[in-house]
Amino acid sequence: MTEKTKKEKKVIVIPAREDRNSENGQEKNKRRVAAYARVSTNKESQQTSYEAQVQYYTDYIKKQADWSFAGMYAEEGVTGTSTRKRVEFQRMIDDAVAGNIDLIITKSVSRFARNTVDSLTAIRQLKEHGVECYFEKENIWTFDTKGELLITIMSSLAQEESRSISENTRWGMRKAFQNGKVFVPFRHFLGYDRGANGELQVNLEQAETVQMIYRMFLDGYSFYRIAAELTKRGISTPYGLQIWNGRTVKNILQNEKYRGDALLQKRYSRDFLDREMRKNEGAVPQYYIVGNHEAIIDTEMFQRVQEELKRRESRHGK
Incomplete structure (x- = not known):
């Protein structure tokens, strides 16, 4: 092929598109x-x-x-x-x-x-x-x-x-538990207020509600019937709500703090990343303090209620 028959290359330039700035002074795409x-x-x-x-x-x-x-x-x-x-x-x-x-x-x-x-x-x-x-x-x-x-x-x-902060916090909490320090969510705990030094102080009006719940249970009322009666009477729940449920009633009946004792570390966080609280069934130590504060329910009534709870649970199991 001779030089004359060769085709010359032709380069065509395709200009870049102006995304950000325009030639006619229009506002930039911010x-x-x-x-x-x-x-x-x-x-x-x-x-x-x-x-x-x-x-x-x-x-x-x-x-x-x-x-x-x-x-x-x-x-x-x-x-x-x-x-x-x-x-x-x-x-x-x-x-x-x-x-x-x-x-x-x-x-x-x-x-x-x-x-x-x-x-x-x-x-x-x-x-x-x-x-x-x-x-x-x-x-x-x-x-x-x-x-x-x-x-x-x-x-x-x-x-x-x-991780370090979480471990230090857990260590501090366990040391406090070992020394008998009780932490209570007072805003959501029926029957007690925070005292001058952080101790549990009986709230007389709320204590009457707690005592009524225990009496009604021993009189044969179910959790749900007690809840319905409390709702009917316009008594606020521990969270300040107007409608009670059976689970809340059961928790009050099982809570050892109403007899003046305190079981510490009922729940724990297994993983510092998700911080999900789990029921402590022996995974970490627990601490039971006898006579920590003034009781709302005497020992005899509290024990009778626990026995009745077990009796009803076994009955439902059968």
């Missing part, structure tokens, strides 16, 4: 940016931190010329060791996957999640949908080549910190 804030307790000091985070990131995003504010997702009094109970976190992920967010910024990796698996799973899910995360304290961008490695390291450190 990056939609959301922020996530979380504090793990409802304490006053933490509440200040929570409010400060919300205000800071709201103002910070709105000041950026090429960003548009896509929302503030914030949670108060929620642990970071699991994402299952973090409603705002899940809502943020759903909005991002739906294409409503381009970038998520947060204070630190530990604010995002203290569980390594949860943290990486969420970040990879977001990345698959083109959503980037920025952690201000560590200066980590997830689209950066080293981003995932750094997040893995920082999440692991945050998770170990949570």
Whole structure:
């Protein structure tokens, strides 16, 4: 083939499309940016931190010329060791996957999640949908080549910190139990108020309700019939509700605190990551304190009720 018969190559340039800026001076397509804030307790000091985070990131995003504010997702009094109970976190992920967010910024990796698996799973899910995360304290961008490695390291450190705090807390609680320290949820405990030094102090009006429940049970009333009668009389439950149920009545009848004693560590958390409370059936030590506080039900009546509970349970079993 001669030189004359050869065809010359022709290169055609296809210009890039202008996604962000337009030639005619139209407004930029701004990056939609959301922020996530979380504090793990409802304490006053933490509440200040929570409010400060919300205000800071709201103002910070709105000041950026090429960003548009896509929302503030914030949670108060929620642990970071699991994402299952973090409603705002899940809502943020759903909005991002739906294409409503381009970038998520947060204070630190530990604010995002203290569980390594949860943290990486969420970040990879977001990345698959083109959503980037920025952690201000560590200066980590997830689209950066080293981003995932750094997040893995920082999440692991945050998770170990949570483990250490959890173990120290459990150790402190068990030492308190060994020393006879009784913890009671007074706001949801019928019959007693918190005394000046944190001790159980009899609430006379509520104590009458407790005594009535014990008498009705020994008179042959079932849990559900007692509950119906209490509801009919307009007596509030331990949680301040107006409708009683049989389970609440049974719990009151079985609670040793009404005889002046206290069984400690009835429930325990097996895993610091999910913090699910389980009934203690011998997995960890329990501590029984005799004569811890003033009784509402005398020992004889309390014992009769326990025997009647067993009798009815055996009868239903047959």
